Amino acid sequence: GAGVSQSPRYKVAKRGQDVALRCDPISGHVSLFWYQQALGQGPEFLTYFQNEAQLDKSGLPSDRFFAERPEGSVSTLKIQRTQQEDSAVYLCASGREGNEQFFGPGTRLTVL
Amino acid sequence: DQQVKQNSPSLSVQEGRISILNCDYTNSMFDYFLWYKKYPAEGPTFLISISSIKDKNEDGRFTVFLNKSAKHLSLHIVPSQPGDSAVYFCAASANNAGNMLTFGGGTRLMVKP
Numbered sequence: 001g002a003g004v005s006q007s008p009r010y011k012v013a014k015r016g017q018d019v020a021l022r023c024d025p026i027s028g029h030v031s032l033f034w035y036q037q038a039l040g041q042g043p044e045f046l047t048y049f050q051n052e053a054q055l056d057k058s059g060l061p062s063d064r065f066f067a068e069r070p071e072g073s074v075s076t077l078k079i080q081r082t083q084q085e086d087s088a089v090y091l092c093a094s095g096r097e098g099n100e101q102f103f104g105p106g107t108r109l110t111v112l
Numbered sequence: 113d114q115q116v117k118q119n120s121p122s123l124s125v126q127e128g129r130i131s132i133l134n135c136d137y138t139n140s141m142f143d144y145f146l147w148y149k150k151y152p153a154e155g156p157t158f159l160i161s162i163s164s165i166k167d168k169n170e171d172g173r174f175t176v177f178l179n180k181s182a183k184h185l186s187l188h189i190v191p192s193q194p195g196d197s198a199v200y201f202c203a204a205s206a207n208n209a210g211n212m213l214t215f216g217g218g219t220r221l222m223v224k225p
Contacts, residue, residue, distance in 0.1 A: 031211065042118075042216050043215045045214070048211075048212055100158055101213060103148075105155045
């Protein structure tokens with residue numbers, strides 16, 4: 001049974017570039033979450049999908065951040081015009097119901 | 113304003129002894145609490161959880177205690193093993209928040225052989 005997978009695992013971008021981070025949730029999981037983890041801190045909520053519907057995007061730090069899940073499975077987090085403060089690990093988690101979320105390995109984004 | 117706090121950034125314990133990791137929260141709407149374990153370059157792995165209707169939940173070597181009046185929870189690991197060395201995150205959710213998790217800052221546990 002495959003877990004949550006994320007790609008790429010590492011991404012280096014020049015300031016101002018756009019990046020796209022992919023998340024493949026566990027099959028059958030309707031809930032999908034994105035979190036941002038800065039160095040030395042705990043993950044912080046970005047956005048939440050139930051199937052293809054984005055039900056909460058209150059954690060997205062700016063309008064440069066955009067997430068989608070068009071078919072209710074794979075999700076993409078896009079960051080436009082990246083800034084140095086966007087450097088972090090971006091974690092995706094999926095869940096079936098209840099509160100247990102299963103996390104992927106994360107994508108480490110470094111903006112130079 | 114941090115709603116979930118882990119005040120000890122690190123903890124060192126001898127193998128075989130008990131490890132106690134602590135977590136405090138401020139939001140009284142939280143009704144479900146979880147502990148995750150994280151190794152370097154991996155995502156957090158679910159360890160154990162507790163609902164606010166309980167004050168204790170046990171799973172093998174791991175026990176979580178919840179003190180609602182003090183808004184405090186703790187994770188006990190006994191006996192501690194070197195393989196338990198990792199960063200432990202406390203997390204909380206409120207049912208009306210779509211199960212989004214609010215995490216503490218983490219505690220790095222080192223179990224010495």
